[in-house]
Amino acid sequence: MFETAELGRELSKKEYQSRIDAARVELLNLQHAMLEKGAPAVLILIGGVEGAGKGEVLNHLFEWMDARYLHTRAFGPPSEDEAARPRYWRYWMALPQRGHIGVFLGSWYTDPIVSRVLGTTTDAELDLSLGRAVDFEEALAADGTVIIKLWLHVSKRDQARRFRELEKDPATSFRVTKRDWAFAKHYDDFRHVCERALRKTSTGVAPWTVIESADARYRDVTVAEHLVERLKAALARPARSATPAPPVRTDDPTTLLDSLDLSRKVSEEEYDEKLPALQARLAKLCRRLPKKGRSLTVVFEGWDAAGKGGAIRRIIWALDARQYRVIPIAAPTDEERAHHYLWRFWRHLPGRGQVTLYDRSWYGRVLVERVEGFAAERDWRQAYKEINDFEEQLVQDRVTLVKLWLHVSAEEQMKRFDERKHLAHKQHKLTEEDFRNRDKRFSYEQAAHEMFERTSTEYAPWDLIAADDKKSARLSVLQAVIAGLERDV
16 A cells, blocks of 8 residues: 555645645635535544654644634543543544544554554454444444545655654754654564555545655645545535435334233332342442443433333432433434534443443434434434444443333323323423324334344343333342343452
């Protein structure tokens, strides 16, 4: 791949000035056009060999474009807060919103490449990391994000020459560190690993562009003109088509939910005996989380009035208030709509030793958004893979994940709706949307059945809870969370 870079290219000062002036005007106009149009976010990754001028290119972008809508992140070793969460958390948090441009200096490629060059990981581990990177980029691209990946390349000789020139000038000597020279000794190893990484991750939706960078003028003009080309293409993309009516399974009305025994009940005495014992066990397990370097995420899904709120209260009663957060999920805010749908869930992931309880979750993509027609079929079908990838990352990064569906019969649900009408302290829970959802219960059941089939994995299985009896359901929820924790802590 590096052989495709135009080695030895140089530009005269006159040609450089003419081309860069034209590119700057176009970049600024394109940037404002994307903002006005509400175009997808643009993500620019700047990678490459040390000494190729990555920082200089970044600085030029702020000269050429409107800095108000240009956001940059330089990724080094993770901070304490970042290290306490799944590895991709910090990248999700840095993503630009729609219409804006994000520039990353260093990225999810940096650590896997450096680790492989230094011999702390194997080729197989490198390939796993690269596969995760491809999955991440494909998820962003499917949501519309324009991904521009630039790799700035210089030869081994030019790298050494560049370092020496920088060191000679007191104004730039600080840019060359002992680490740079140490890495320069591994130039051939870096080239081999980087070649492997770029070939495996240059995809149709996120290709790499290798730019020869020995001559700064040629490098800068090539970067600017490439960005102009990509932004023009992004603006020319047709708007996403209208959402079609959601398909409904009709071949077999029987679902996994039909297998639940909704007649199961527990007596008041049994409930009063088991509840505190289970809460005590849960409290003890959650106190182990910090020592084990783990966190807990519990997902609550199910019918309206199925008792999710009551079950959540029985969990948090056992926890230290400083340890947990309950995240109620409703319609996305303007800020959340400006990002990939998973962004608002990534932002609330717990740090080490912490607990997050989601009252509704990312499964809205394949439930509410599917049934109500808020997501096109291609989007909710794509979401199955994205969700499985997301959950696999959580589990691999030491998150105990428990997914619960609370199921009530249509008759019990209507009974609870009627109760809410007549209880002042519960009337706020009942909305017109609850009744609209009830009218589409068959479609929701079919969507839920497919969701269980496609997302109940070995690493993140679903627990289906019979919830016609609230006391029985609360005990079952506590038992499921405890079982998840006992597997891990």
